[in-house]
Amino acid sequence: MKKHLIIIGGVAAGAKTAAKARRQDENLKITIYTSDKHVSYSGCGLPYYISNTVKSNDELIIRTPQEFKEKQNIDIHTEQLVTRIDPDKKEISIKNLKTNEEYNDKYDYLMISTGAEPFVPPIEGRELKNVFTLRNVTDSIEIKKLIDSGSIKNAVIVGGGLIGLECAEAFKERGLNVTVIELAGQILPLLDTEMAEQVEKHCKEKGINIITGDGVKKITGNSKGIVDKVITGNHEIKTDLVLLSIGVRPNTKIAKEAGIELGVAGAIKVNKRMETNIPGIYSAGDCVESTNILTGEAVFTPLGSVANKQARVAAINMLGGHDEFYGVLGTVIVKVFDFNIAKVGLSEKEASDKGLDCLATTIKAKDKAGYYPGAKIITLKMIADKNTRRILGCQVIGEGIVDKRIDVMVTAITGGLTVDDLEQLDLAYSPPYSPAIDIVIVAAGKLVKDLSREPATKI
Numbered sequence: 001m002k003k004h005l006i007i008i009g010g011v012a013a014g015a016k017t018a019a020k021a022r023r024q025d026e027n028l029k030i031t032i033y034t035s036d037k038h039v040s041y042s043g044c045g046l047p048y049y050i051s052n053t054v055k056s057n058d059e060l061i062i063r064t065p066q067e068f069k070e071k072q073n074i075d076i077h078t079e080q081l082v083t084r085i086d087p088d089k090k091e092i093s094i095k096n097l098k099t100n101e102e103y104n105d106k107y108d109y110l111m112i113s114t115g116a117e118p119f120v121p122p123i124e125g126r127e128l129k130n131v132f133t134l135r136n137v138t139d140s141i142e143i144k145k146l147i148d149s150g151s152i153k154n155a156v157i158v159g160g161g162l163i164g165l166e167c168a169e170a171f172k173e174r175g176l177n178v179t180v181i182e183l184a185g186q187i188l189p190l191l192d193t194e195m196a197e198q199v200e201k202h203c204k205e206k207g208i209n210i211i212t213g214d215g216v217k218k219i220t221g222n223s224k225g226i227v228d229k230v231i232t233g234n235h236e237i238k239t240d241l242v243l244l245s246i247g248v249r250p251n252t253k254i255a256k257e258a259g260i261e262l263g264v265a266g267a268i269k270v271n272k273r274m275e276t277n278i279p280g281i282y283s284a285g286d287c288v289e290s291t292n293i294l295t296g297e298a299v300f301t302p303l304g305s306v307a308n309k310q311a312r313v314a315a316i317n318m319l320g321g322h323d324e325f326y327g328v329l330g331t332v333i334v335k336v337f338d339f340n341i342a343k344v345g346l347s348e349k350e351a352s353d354k355g356l357d358c359l360a361t362t363i364k365a366k367d368k369a370g371y372y373p374g375a376k377i378i379t380l381k382m383i384a385d386k387n388t389r390r391i392l393g394c395q396v397i398g399e400g401i402v403d404k405r406i407d408v409m410v411t412a413i414t415g416g417l418t419v420d421d422l423e424q425l426d427l428a429y430s431p432p433y434s435p436a437i438d439i440v441i442v443a444a445g446k447l448v449k450d451l452s453r454e455p456a457t458k459i
Helices: 010-026 041-048 065-072 136-149 161-173 193-205 253-257 304-318 348-353 405-412 419-423 439-453
Strands: 003-010 031-035 072-077 080-086 092-096 102-106 111-114 116-118 155-156 178-181 211-212 214-222 226-234 236-238 241-244 249-252 279-284 331-335 338-345 360-364 377-385 393-396
Touching: 003 010, 003 253, 003 331, 010 031, 010 065, 010 111, 031 065, 031 136, 031 439, 041 136, 041 161, 065 393, 072 214, 072 439, 080 253, 102 161, 111 304, 136 241, 155 161, 161 178, 161 241, 161 331, 178 226, 178 331, 193 331, 193 338, 211 214, 211 226, 214 338, 226 241, 253 331, 338 405, 348 360, 348 393, 360 439, 377 405, 405 439
Parallel strands: 003 031, 003 111, 031 072, 111 279, 155 178, 155 241, 178 211
Antiparallel strands: 080 092, 092 102, 116 249, 214 226, 226 236, 331 338, 338 393, 360 377, 377 393
């Protein structure tokens, strides 16, 4: 009899697990249950569909259930909510969201890839019409349909993180007046303040109204139950649409009820093989915790790139192979209007908060040879440990090429390089691609000099 792999959740981690497992074993029975209407889509692309950069939501769907069945013999059941896991019986309970029918299914291997769900605080008025979160294709279709109708002019985004700012750009490109409200003292709280301030200045130049250090107290609506105003501690803002982009929380209710151990932020705790505390049950994606390679701490890092890597490891291991997921560095990159913004590792504030004795330097330079057409300014901040001279983190922002600099820094931190090592890197040079001495090497060299002036400290 064929062994049966059941996967709960069918977006990044779920779809990747199924595809990899099929390549591992052509005879395995594979079934995906998802409460969503869609599977195998790019959640990271949703703001670009709203902005019309991506013309059709079909372009965000990597593979349909029919394609999974025809090409890989994988059965996908959409709008099916898994309500219970019974590890002793190796059985799950499912509710058909279209018919309310309830039924069970047995597994030999189980993958939990239930993802995360938007955090919606108990704000009065959150249930009003035209108040949205953005987590799946259905959300993006509803938001885009409203904007396409031409009936709205103003939008308020609650939350100035990565998704919030991507949507601010998308809404602005669609002709809306946009206000971003961030409870913290700055947008993009993951950045150091002086870097975030440059991004804020750029957003304001593009016409975005930004309010920081202020929280939403209430959302009000008109007689038709449609949102008309957002009230904060210090402002009243008229609006036709509200997007709650405050963050996400791991969706782990059924895992917890099944006795699966949870860790940081309520995410599922897994080992390097992506196995939970219950043998034969694996988990990956936005519902699990990871290990920070730099600090060794458990962290919650809900990113599509991480989910895909974790899922590959889980699929290999559950079918008798051996692989490990080493962890994350919190690497992120985002486009906000003409600015490219990236970060890896610790910010200077985060390093200081952890009690690390660190030194930082900030360099502003062109991304190409200064005389080459199209050269743009970028700002790079590098943080190093004073004692070990190892690199702790880096932030790069600006209109120029940012991604290759941050990827160099990811590699350097992963490899445990010191600022001395980094200063000697033989990076590629040609005027269309880089100055003769790249900004990464300039920053490392500055830290080498600054560290040589520091008084000796005991390790």
